[in-house]
Amino acid sequence: MTAHQSGGFDLTKRVVLVTGGASGIGTGIAAMLAEAGAMVVIADIDAGRAEAAAAALVAGGGKAGHVQIDVADEASVVRGCAAVVAAHGVPWGLVNNAGVQDRQLLLDGTVAEWDRVIAVNSRGPFLMSREIARAMVAAGQGGRIVHIASAALIGALTQGHAIYASSKAALLGLARASALELVEHQITVNTVLPGGVATPGAIAAKGPEPLGPGRRSPPLGMCDARDIGAAVLFLVSPAARKITNEVIAVDGGWSVC
Numbered sequence: 001m002t003a004h005q006s007g008g009f010d011l012t013k014r015v016v017l018v019t020g021g022a023s024g025i026g027t028g029i030a031a032m033l034a035e036a037g038a039m040v041v042i043a044d045i046d047a048g049r050a051e052a053a054a055a056a057l058v059a060g061g062g063k064a065g066h067v068q069i070d071v072a073d074e075a076s077v078v079r080g081c082a083a084v085v086a087a088h089g090v091p092w093g094l095v096n097n098a099g100v101q102d103r104q105l106l107l108d109g110t111v112a113e114w115d116r117v118i119a120v121n122s123r124g125p126f127l128m129s130r131e132i133a134r135a136m137v138a139a140g141q142g143g144r145i146v147h148i149a150s151a152a153l154i155g156a157l158t159q160g161h162a163i164y165a166s167s168k169a170a171l172l173g174l175a176r177a178s179a180l181e182l183v184e185h186q187i188t189v190n191t192v193l194p195g196g197v198a199t200p201g202a203i204a205a206k207g208p209e210p211l212g213p214g215r216r217s218p219p220l221g222m223c224d225a226r227d228i229g230a231a232v233l234f235l236v237s238p239a240a241r242k243i244t245n246e247v248i249a250v251d252g253g254w255s256v257c
């Protein structure tokens with residue numbers, strides 16, 4: 001039976017873990033996955049908002065669970081991923097979406113800020129990928145890992161993004177290396193680059209005024225969280241079984257202007 005015969009975009013009976021799923025882009029990703037039938041587990045550092053986001057998915061007719069995980073903390077990741085496997089079984093998919101996006105000019109840059117941003121945006125996806133891939137490999141069922149990086153990597157930069165862009169560039173290396181190591185287990189690893197989305201995190205981001213090319217309006221208009229979720233849904237679906245180590249920008253056509 002091909003993936004298409006078995007329901008190319010149908011995620012019924014599949015568990016997908018979405019980090020940072022309690023806010024912004026994560027809620028759009030979670031909604032798209034739930035509408036495709038997935039059991040979506042919201043993993044967030046904010047336990048209360050994770051529970052509320054899962055409840056909203058269930059109220060909308062979806063299947064959802066929640067877990068408190070600080071992706072930057074190894075013990076929290078190990079404990080949280082084990083709890084997810086015990087409660088819901090081995091996930092089919094992992095979406096590494098949790099991130100922080102404050103800005104700091106290079107000339108004002110501090111090691112403290114570098115360590116804080118890298119811990120969440122780079123170490124977090126590394127730890128989450130390691131734990132969930134271990135479970136996927138042991139289960140022998142294949143799987144999907146999707147990283148949420150940023151269109152800042154393809155030019156939609158604003159001033160203050162030296163640390164942030166570095167933290168997101170690390171995901172491309174992580175994806176490439178882990179795609180190579182996991183391909184024999186039928187686990188794919190891909191990356192989505194969102195353009196600007198007016199989320200709580202983006203609006204509240206601290207730092208210098210975000211001047212630069214990333215400020216330009218994209219020709220197709222600003223994306224919303226579900227635009228990012230649509231690309232993630234495709235990459236998580238059975239239909240994307242032959243796609244790994246790919247990068248998809250969802251940026252409203254920013255790159256053509």
Ligand SMILES: NC(=O)c1ccc[n+]([C@@H]2O[C@H](COP(=O)([O-])OP(=O)(O)OC[C@H]3O[C@@H](n4cnc5c(N)ncnc54)[C@H](O)[C@@H]3O)[C@@H](O)[C@H]2O)c1
Nearest residue numbers: 020023024025045070071098099150194196197199201202
């Ligand atoms: N909004 C944009 O314009 C934009 C553009 C490109 C990429 N992104 C990326 O998309 C992702 C989501 O961003 P958003 O705009 O929805 O942000 P957001 O702040 O609205 O949501 C991020 C979520 O991640 C959670 N989180 C933060 N640190 C965490 C940690 N250590 N452990 C677990 N959860 C944690 C937060 O509690 C929150 O629920 C981020 O990785 C961000 O870098 C956003």
